[in-house]
Amino acid sequence: MSRAVVLSIVVHTVALLCPSIQMERDHDCNTELDEILNQISDLEKWRAIFNEHRNRDSSDQATFFQSSTVQFWLELRKYCVTERPPEKAKTDEDCEDSAGKPQSSAKERQGLTNLLPAPYSIPRTLAVSPSLGGLPITPELAGNLRRILFGNTFHVFNYEWKKSFFKFREPYSDLSYALEAEKGGSRAIQMVVQANIIKYLLFTCHNNSDGCRLQSLREVDEKEQERALAAALTDILWAAGEERGVTVSLVTSGYCFTPHLDYKLDNITERLQLFSFNKKKDVRSFIYEHIQCFKDEGSHGVILFLYSLILSRTITRLREDLDCTTSHLLHLSLGNFGCHQALMNLLLTGRASPNVFNGTLHYGEDGSPLEKPLHGVLARSDVGYLHWSRELLERNQLPMVGSMLKTPKLPIWLCSINGTYSVLFSPNRCLLSDWKMEHLFHLYFYNGQLTQQSTALLTVDTHSHHWEIGVKDTQGDPEKRFPSVEMTIRTKWEGAAIDWNNTVPFF
Ligand SMILES: *[C@@H]1O[C@H](CO)[C@@H](O)[C@H](O)[C@H]1NC(C)=O
Numbered sequence: 001m002s003r004a005v006v007l008s009i010v011v012h013t014v015a016l017l018c019p020s021i022q023m024e025r026d027h028d029c030n031t032e033l034d035e036i037l038n039q040i041s042d043l044e045k046w047r048a049i050f051n052e053h054r055n056r057d058s059s060d061q062a063t064f065f066q067s068s069t070v071q072f073w074l075e076l077r078k079y080c081v082t083e084r085p086p087e088k089a090k091t092d093e094d095c096e097d098s099a100g101k102p103q104s105s106a107k108e109r110q111g112l113t114n115l116l117p118a119p120y121s122i123p124r125t126l127a128v129s130p131s132l133g134g135l136p137i138t139p140e141l142a143g144n145l146r147r148i149l150f151g152n153t154f155h156v157f158n159y160e161w162k163k164s165f166f167k168f169r170e171p172y173s174d175l176s177y178a179l180e181a182e183k184g185g186s187r188a189i190q191m192v193v194q195a196n197i198i199k200y201l202l203f204t205c206h207n208n209s210d211g212c213r214l215q216s217l218r219e220v221d222e223k224e225q226e227r228a229l230a231a232a233l234t235d236i237l238w239a240a241g242e243e244r245g246v247t248v249s250l251v252t253s254g255y256c257f258t259p260h261l262d263y264k265l266d267n268i269t270e271r272l273q274l275f276s277f278n279k280k281k282d283v284r285s286f287i288y289e290h291i292q293c294f295k296d297e298g299s300h301g302v303i304l305f306l307y308s309l310i311l312s313r314t315i316t317r318l319r320e321d322l323d324c325t326t327s328h329l330l331h332l333s334l335g336n337f338g339c340h341q342a343l344m345n346l347l348l349t350g351r352a353s354p355n356v357f358n359g360t361l362h363y364g365e366d367g368s369p370l371e372k373p374l375h376g377v378l379a380r381s382d383v384g385y386l387h388w389s390r391e392l393l394e395r396n397q398l399p400m401v402g403s404m405l406k407t408p409k410l411p412i413w414l415c416s417i418n419g420t421y422s423v424l425f426s427p428n429r430c431l432l433s434d435w436k437m438e439h440l441f442h443l444y445f446y447n448g449q450l451t452q453q454s455t456a457l458l459t460v461d462t463h464s465h466h467w468e469i470g471v472k473d474t475q476g477d478p479e480k481r482f483p484s485v486e487m488t489i490r491t492k493w494e495g496a497a498i499d500w501n502n503t504v505p506f507f
């Protein structure tokens, strides 16, 4: 390995880091740079290491060179991250909100991307070795993945998606069961996984009374978080694979194929390695063994899970699930890719039906037969779905969620509120199987946002119907006066009175 190569890496690194540091913080740029250069002057060490390995054969050298470079980058990145001023973290948050203020945040994001050498482009440590087995992806399959996701082969996941992974909040805290959700389209997927994590912690892994169950959400340590995530991902994939077979995709080091001309490389899809299983427990232990590929920064965890979901459902079955209203799973909205309802239904029910009503619709509103039937939800799933949006309501376009989704097997609901996703749940397993339980009960609410510091407790009273009292004296639409979560709950329990246990309604 020549010195020139090593030096050129260093020069490249500094060149990459400098402009962004200057841009971010002009005043103390020089001290920053000195620090970095100091670290780099450790180069003697690297040289020695390289020299030591000079006589290895060339392929060996290449591998060694890669891993050393990665370490080197990681060192630099660690430096950047630890030295990051507190307001940087906020910039990170803000710039996700690209819809609101595209100009400034795009610039900030650029700065940030430069400062932290794009974590997703170097995580060889998160890439599995090709010797792990499995099958490399074929160019045909890569093209089909693109088409079923985007409707073509030249769209690729944007930065928001690439940086998304499954990140838990503080272990042993009030929210130790909770994932931090992004603001973009990947949030939808994170929140369905969140619902399944709650399912595991409340109803699968323990056999406790309601009170203890709730406690089990607060006492989650890091290992248990990982087990819960593995169980949640497995449950969703297993349902999509019709409880027969699942394919998990991970990223390997190195490219698996040379793409066709019309295929745009994205550095992830071409490197997929596919692992197939036909026993649920094997899927779960495999995912658990490689949980860092889903929960570590730079893992592209959400994308890998989405690919696994599609591969487990298979492209053929997906095409059968869809109907003439939806031809692919993601849609472009406000510069980001959002999830079509078909993808949400695939995550919730294992079948990518594009509509939220029950069953299959053969007739139009006027009673005449439809040329092609519309596909709705055929069976109840563990996790349900509620939908409310003031905008759609005002335009009279709020979809009527059918009983299959509104009344799931377990009292956990993914909620779509104004187009963002959150979860409502109850620790009372029998809530939906005994109508007397539904007179007066508690629901817990988590919206995935960092601003939420504890799980909200709502008391739902379906008996007294007093929520409209007081509304009559003030003119105007009651739906404008009530928090969105309440309106969402009332799409299932009509007219229910909802109490926020002395806290200020925040959503
Ligand atoms: C859970 O507890 C109930 C009684 O409280 C018992 O009947 C049931 O078998 C237990 N289930 C498991 C899986 O331990």
Ligand SMILES: *[C@@H]1O[C@H](CO)[C@@H](O)[C@H](O)[C@H]1NC(C)=O
Pocket: 121, 265, 266, 267
């Ligand atoms: C993919 O990685 C290569 C080098 O590893 C880099 O040059 C290229 O910009 C990356 N492409 C994307 C789309 O990230």
Ligand SMILES: *[C@@H]1O[C@H](CO)[C@@H](O)[C@H](O)[C@H]1NC(C)=O
Pocket: 358, 401, 402, 403, 404
């Ligand atoms: C489907 O939903 C409708 C109303 O949304 C309901 O009337 C019907 O009974 C449901 N069918 C089944 C099989 O649950």
Ligand SMILES: *[C@@H]1O[C@H](CO)[C@@H](O)[C@H](O)[C@H]1NC(C)=O
Pocket: 457, 501, 502
């Ligand atoms: C409501 O909140 C108070 C604290 O403000 C708490 O002590 C009480 O247990 C809560 N109510 C219920 C039903 O959990």
Ligand SMILES: *[C@@H]1O[C@H](CO)[C@@H](O)[C@H](O)[C@H]1NC(C)=O
Pocket: 390, 391, 417, 418, 484, 485, 507
């Ligand atoms: C939903 O949108 C309406 C206006 O369209 C707004 O008043 C309401 O606060 C929003 N709810 C949430 C939770 O963002």
